[in-house]
Amino acid sequence: MQWFILAMKKAFNFSDRSRRKEYWMFILFTLIFSIVLTIIDTVAGLEIAEDMGILSTLFSIILIIPTLSVTVRRLHDVGKSGWWVLISLIPIIGFIVLLVFTVKDSEAKTNTFGPNPKAAF
Template sequence: MNWYIKVLKNYVEFEGRARRQEYWMFGLVSFIIAIILGIFEGVLGISGVLSGLYSLFIFLPGLAVAVRRLHDTGKSGFWVLISLIPVAGAIVLLIFMCLDSDLYENKYGPNPKFN
């Protein structure tokens, strides 16, 4: 949960680097919250209201952590736009997000594993 809170606190921080753990833990907690909201909406009979609001709330922090994750692998944040290409773009972005960090300092800052 600390990783999730950390990303929310840095919701407009597009500079620097984010570890794999930070990115994937944020994604996991976001996914769990979305599932819980979906169940809650189903029980109440409201369709998509809470999920839609949550998606709007989480969009900017999710984009920021994705850009910082790309920076951690030595790639520009603009690579996130590759996800606009159907299927293939999402696969390429997934591979980039799974790559290990640049071991040493790169042009985006020091390795967060050693800070």
């Protein structure tokens, strides 16, 4: 949970690096919260359209910027420009390329985006 909170605190930081653990824990907790909110929407009848609940939709909208920033910082950690996040717009291939980048280990040394975040822990 601390990694999710850390990523949320740095929601508007697009210039540093995020280690693998921070990125994937953020994704995991986002997924868990989304599932819980979808269940609440369904049980409470808060659907505004079929398969579209109020709480889960608001949660998704709120997390657009934090998700984008943690992804850009993760790309920085592997030595890629944040603009590589746009490759996800290409169906299937873009998702696979972005997945490979986010799974890669950090660059061990300081790169153009800052020092290795693993060294701080």
